[in-house]
Amino acid sequence: MQKEIIIAGFGGQGVLFAGQLLTYAAMDQGLQVTWIPSYGPEMRGGTANCTVVISDDEIGSPMVSRPSAVIAMNLPSLDKYEDKVKDGGVLVVNQSMVDREVRRSDIKVAMVPANTIAEELGDKRMTNMVLLGALLANLDILPVEAVEKALKEHLPERHHKLLTLNKEAMQRGGKYVAAAISA
């Protein structure tokens, strides 16, 4: 078993943190995991991103050309990564920040109005957690409880007042289950 996830967006959208949270959760589950930020040629193109590889065996490349799943937090990220998702893979899109539909029909697509939901929750910073919740609902990789636990254990104490809100954000995102791939 190996799954690769790319999380991409603008700097400041919580891309790197969402990836780290996933990494902590995988580590706590006893899995092998790598986290690598946008680096080298990936730096170009107005997106910040990180790649998380989760496996039950020693991980080779920490970078992938065809990820199992992508979270695209803005339009440049959608444009850049839509074609790269593996056939049958998962694409979670922040609908609030794009002005088009996804063109591919051979992948599972969850369009999530994550900015709107985060604003409804009263904290714009929750956008990444809404999208992470949607990813976990569509990619069989880690139970949402594992990520909630990781959040509690690895979020600095001073942010613990935000734990409930983070959980709520993930639950809201988790309701966006992609339709089955049309044949």
Add this chain to the structure above:
Amino acid sequence: MAKELMKGNVAIAEAAVRAGLNAYFGYPITPQTELLEYLSSRMPELGRTFLQAESELGAVNMVYGAACTGARVMSSSSSPGTSLMMEGISYIAGTELPVVIVDVMRGGPGLGNIAPAQADYNQIVHGGGHGDYHPIVLAPANIQEAIDLTYGAFDLAEKYRSLVVILADGSLGQMMEPAELPEMKPAIMRTPDWATYGSEGRKKRILSSIYLDPPEQEKTNFRLEHRWQEIKANEVQYKEYFLEDADYAVVGFGTSGRIALSAVRAARAKGIKIGLFRPVSLAPYPEKELFELSKRLKGLLVVEMNAGQMLEDVLNITRRQIPVEFYGRMGGILPMPEEIEAEIDLLVNEPTAANGHPRDRWLARFGKKN
């Protein structure tokens, strides 16, 4: 001990601290800066020395001086910064001092960029500084290995009064992986019979790399060479993957080695009997092991993030007895597993005549695209 999630640069720094690092001298440079930044708070917290020098030249010469006293010392840098340290590195080698240097390689030559590369293999493995000397060079491919090699590097350096270089690249410095840290040691200050820590009550000692009398210099050179023979006999490290029944193998070190592992697995899934040979000690190189392996193979693919520097060593070691091909990315670009997989397909399905140079064939194939 439980695993922790750490960035490569930070993991190397903490491993050095736990190995009893007494004093660190350095100068910031991306993609290595987190190492220095971490130590800037961690070392004083433990009452140990952290000093940001005015330049890499200052840093390497401070390390040189501190090593004379018997203290466990380290510096770190990235490619252009390491180039600046070369004079001091040669002096350290000539004075036979135990020093650990971490080089987190980036794209070059020149100022290049801050992306990961392996283009300083020749500089580090085959010298860089002037004169006959041999540093021990260790190339981690993951964060656990970076920790373990750094932790052991100081003992190695002291055992042989040798320079030890941890040769990593920007991606290893920047990535995070769970890893286990070793036991904490107190700051180490040794009193070996050569160190200059104050001569009260005994004859004075002089540490220097100056031997104005050529026969004395040659005597030192022979001592270094004999010591290197001993290091070669005892300190070789490498890792093998899927080689038991392999007809082919990929040879790669550090990051390109671990990326090649993904390609090897994909090729195995297609039924190609291929494995991976990953040298961990680049100096001493696992020469015998690679030669013995090559005798039972139909072909080798060398993968590097440079234009084929280790390739020359592999060609020498395998004595051109079997077909060798090369694939490299340069300038800060990581090879992707699919690219290596395509090269494996080529090696297996369209073997070329063994004459000619693998670098020429690689350039002919890829030069056109660029």
